[in-house]
Amino acid sequence: MNFDFKEMITVGMVLFAVIDIIGSIPIIIDLRSKHGHIESEKASLVAGIIMIVFLFVGEEILKLIGIDVNSFAVAGSFVLFFLALEMILGIRIYKDEEASSASIVPIAFPLIAGAGTMTTLLSLRAQFQTVNIIVGILLNIVLVYAVLKSSSKIEKMLGKNGLGVIRKTFGVVLLAIAVKLFASNVKALFI
Numbered sequence: 580m581n582f583d584f585k586e587m588i589t590v591g592m593v594l595f596a597v598i599d600i601i602g603s604i605p606i607i608i609d610l611r612s613k614h615g616h617i618e619s620e621k622a623s624l625v626a627g628i629i630m631i632v633f634l635f636v637g638e639e640i641l642k643l644i645g646i647d648v649n650s651f652a653v654a655g656s657f658v659l660f661f662l663a664l665e666m667i668l669g670i671r672i673y674k675d676e677e678a679s680s681a682s683i684v685p686i687a688f689p690l691i692a693g694a695g696t697m698t699t700l701l702s703l704r705a706q707f708q709t710v711n712i713i714v715g716i717l718l719n720i721v722l723v724y725a726v727l728k729s730s731s732k733i734e735k736m737l738g739k740n741g742l743g744v745i746r747k748t749f750g751v752v753l754l755a756i757a758v759k760l761f762a763s764n765v766k767a768l769f770i
Contacts, residue, residue, distance in 0.1 A: 582714070586707045590715030596753040597659065597699045598691055598719055600726045602666060602746035607730045610685060617686060619727035625683045626691035627720040630700060633692075634712060637701045652705045652764040655698035659757035662695045666750025669743075691723055702760050 611617050641651055661672050703712050726733060734742070 580710045581708045583708060583711050586711035587714045587718070590703055590707055590712050591718045592752070593699060593703060593756050594696065594715050594719045595722065596749040596756065597662065597695050598723065599662075599666065599746065599749060600691070600719075600723050601733075601742065602749070603690055604726065604730050604734050604742060606690065607686070607727060608734055611730070617727060618683075619724055622683055622686040622691070622727060623720050623724035625687040626723065627716060629688055629692040630696060630716050630720075631713060633697050634700045634704065634709065634716070637697065638704065641701070647767075648701060648705045649764045649767040651698070652702040652760055653768065655702035656757045656761035656764070658695055658698045659702075659753055659760065663750045663754035663757055666746050666753065669747075686727070702764070705764060706760075 607617065638648060641648065664670070665672055700712065700716075703715075737745070
């Protein structure tokens with residue numbers, strides 16, 4: 580086990596930007612107002628389990644269908660690129676279906692552990708130690724739980740403009756990560 584504090588922080592920041600739990604506060608508040616109570620503990624736990632299981636099983640699924648991690652990482656960099664554009668420009672490229680309840684399905688999956696997060700996890704696995712990725716996941720799940728639990732307080736504290744600034748800032752960070760991920764994995768496709 581190679582615990583690397585720098586890797587943990589990097590992975591944690593990447594996942595924080597992709598999960599975008601702060602930017603999702605308006606969605607969470609809307610779900611809470613439509614459907615009542617959100618089970619923060621259950622949603623956080625299920626999202627964490629989904630991410631950790633996919634971290635280990637995802638690569639095997641790729642091997643089964645004949646795709647290497649570098650190819651998936653390059654494809655993942657495109658997903659991250661478009662997620663970053665959504666955050667920066669305030670547009671929606673990918674549209675989810677309307678949620679019927681505020682249960683595990685709309686919160687844990689796909690809001691927290693969605694396609695972008697899954698792609699990111701396998702892309703990160705091509706660059707970082709698994710143990711550091713798991714720590715990054717756990718740090719984010721703790722943060723997700725805290726945000727879910729206190730989303731209405733955070734919204735009042737930051738206001739609409741504050742949430743917009745945070746979302747755009749993490750969008751730029753995510754865009755830079757997507758470019759780095761593409762550059763570091765595209766070489767391996769031609770060797």
